[in-house]
Amino acid sequence: MHVENLTLAYDAAPVVDGLTLDVPTGQLTAVVGPNGSGKSTLLRGMSRLLPPRSGQVLLDGKDIHQLPARELARKLGVLPQGPVTPEGITAAELVSRGRHPHRGLFGRLTAEDDAAIEEALAAVELTELRARPVDQLSGGQRQRVWIAMVLAQGTQHLLLDEPTTYLDLAHAVDVMNVVHVAATTGRTVVAVLHDLTLAAQYADHLVVMGDGRIAAEGRPADVLTAALLEEVFGLRATVVQVGGAPVVVPDRLHHLPGSG
Numbered sequence: 001m002h003v004e005n006l007t008l009a010y011d012a013a014p015v016v017d018g019l020t021l022d023v024p025t026g027q028l029t030a031v032v033g034p035n036g037s038g039k040s041t042l043l044r045g046m047s048r049l050l051p052p053r054s055g056q057v058l059l060d061g062k063d064i065h066q067l068p069a070r071e072l073a074r075k076l077g078v079l080p081q082g083p084v085t086p087e088g089i090t091a092a093e094l095v096s097r098g099r100h101p102h103r104g105l106f107g108r109l110t111a112e113d114d115a116a117i118e119e120a121l122a123a124v125e126l127t128e129l130r131a132r133p134v135d136q137l138s139g140g141q142r143q144r145v146w147i148a149m150v151l152a153q154g155t156q157h158l159l160l161d162e163p164t165t166y167l168d169l170a171h172a173v174d175v176m177n178v179v180h181v182a183a184t185t186g187r188t189v190v191a192v193l194h195d196l197t198l199a200a201q202y203a204d205h206l207v208v209m210g211d212g213r214i215a216a217e218g219r220p221a222d223v224l225t226a227a228l229l230e231e232v233f234g235l236r237a238t239v240v241q242v243g244g245a246p247v248v249v250p251d252r253l254h255h256l257p258g259s260g
């Protein structure tokens, strides 16, 4: 996947500003950055939810806006920020919607569809809750159902906007493990993440956004430095290496009122 000189806007001012990004194939790319830096907007632009002001997004060498919707849905799975759950739908029904792009003329689920749905539910440990209405699940369980839906779609490319929102740390790690497995089995994953430590632990490639542009990108250990955190996030922190990946320890004293 390649983003070329992409500019995105909701009104006059660009929110993503002439951004170029070569997404490494078959790897996990994490996009981090302060609130409002344009991460979700970038993902919307990459998934055709928002048309570009200028520039383009290429998938397998083709402009995503030139691809028929069904073909795009077979190649690209998207977890948007805050997806709206249809009323009364069960977990298994919602996950089965991930199979829509693959369904034939009469729309019946095939054995292959059933297997993909079961595998996705199991991957996020929701098999037992499959018959429950999604609007009766906890925020974290609901988030996992949506992730299962995207996984069931079985696409080569995945765009995930904050997949670990609402999740406790153990479930966040479980979901990141699932995402990591997807990447190690050849799928290309781009995930917006807020937790810098999780991002650094899992990402092959880290993209740091600041003000609609890429402030830095590369291997997490090279990118995530104290100087960058101060410059882009306005955060004073110490970065320590654990198991070869950087861990961010905020220097909270600098943020306490009256601490100067």
Ligand SMILES: Nc1ncnc2c1ncn2[C@@H]1O[C@H](COP(=O)(O)OP(=O)(O)OP(=O)(O)O)[C@@H](O)[C@H]1O
Pocket (backbone or CB within 6 Å): 010, 011, 015, 033, 034, 035, 036, 037, 038, 039, 040, 041, 042
């Ligand atoms: N639908 C919209 N209409 C108008 N402006 C928007 C819309 N969505 C986002 N914006 C603005 O675009 C800018 C970037 O927002 P975006 O959601 O892409 O940032 P983000 O980096 O994902 O932030 P966060 O970390 O808070 O989720 C912000 O200034 C935001 O107010």
